[in-house]
Amino acid sequence: MxxxxxxxxxxxxxxxxxRLYAFAQLPAEAVTDATSILAELPDPFSALLIDKDEITLVLPTHAWETLAARVPGAVRERDDYxxxxxxxxxxxxxxxxxxxxxxxxxxxxxxxxxxxxxxxxxxxxxxxxxxxxxxxxxxxxxxxxxx
CATH class of the missing domain: 3.30.2130.10 (VC0802-like)
Known part of the structure; x- marks a missing residue:
């Protein structure tokens, strides 16, 4: 071994x-919105993954409503994590x-x-x-x- x-x-x-976290998918063109939302969060854990087709964002569930209001087309995974x-x-x-x-x-x-x-x-x-x-x-x- x-x-x-x-x-x-x-x-x-x-x-x-x-804490509970939301797992979200954003359109690829929303990168600026995603980074600014993360910059505003006081919470210690978040994750941002950007590839050619989409943005994946992990953020506290309490921040989901802010994200959804600012980023049309954001989709949240149903479960909390x-x-x-x-x-x-x-x-x-x-x-x-x-x-x-x-x-x-x-x-x-x-x-x-x-x-x-x-x-x-x-x-x-x-x-x-x-x-x-x-x-x-x-x-x-x-x-x-x-x-």
Whole structure:
């Protein structure tokens, strides 16, 4: 087994901020609106992904109405989501970390949206699957809750 992977998993603690998040799709031409809305948010977690066809935005659910009013054509995923942060500084060369985590969650029937920051990984899971995901990460993967 990969010692670097095992060490990273042993060092990882789980964190969740207890907030609900909306997962939204915006038209590609709404990039300026999306970035300005994120800049106005006081909340510590949000995500913006821009590709050639669309913009994906993750923001606290309380900000959805503002987004929908300012960006015609914005579409929100029906479910609310919860954030799980893997609180361990991970080197960009680490292999298999998210594969191990996602395999355990897939076996438990939990759909995920993974996001990587520069040195930490995050998952969004539907609020309905959060407790199952959290328990799987602790009992099946062996991660610890942040104290």
């Amino acid at each position: 990969n010692e670097l992977l095992e060490d990273a998993l042993k060092r990882t603690t789980l964190y969740s901020d207890g 919860r954030l799980i942060t893997f609180d361990a500084v991970l080197p960009p060369t680490l292999i298999g970390y998210m594969a191990r985590i996602s395999a355990a969650l897939a076996a438990a029937g939990v759909p995920i949206f993974p996001f990587a920051a520069f040195s930490r990984d995050h998952l969004l899971v539907s609020a309905n699957h959060f407790d199952q995901a959290w328990a799987t990460l602790i009992h099946d993967v062996g991660l610890r809750e942040m104290e």
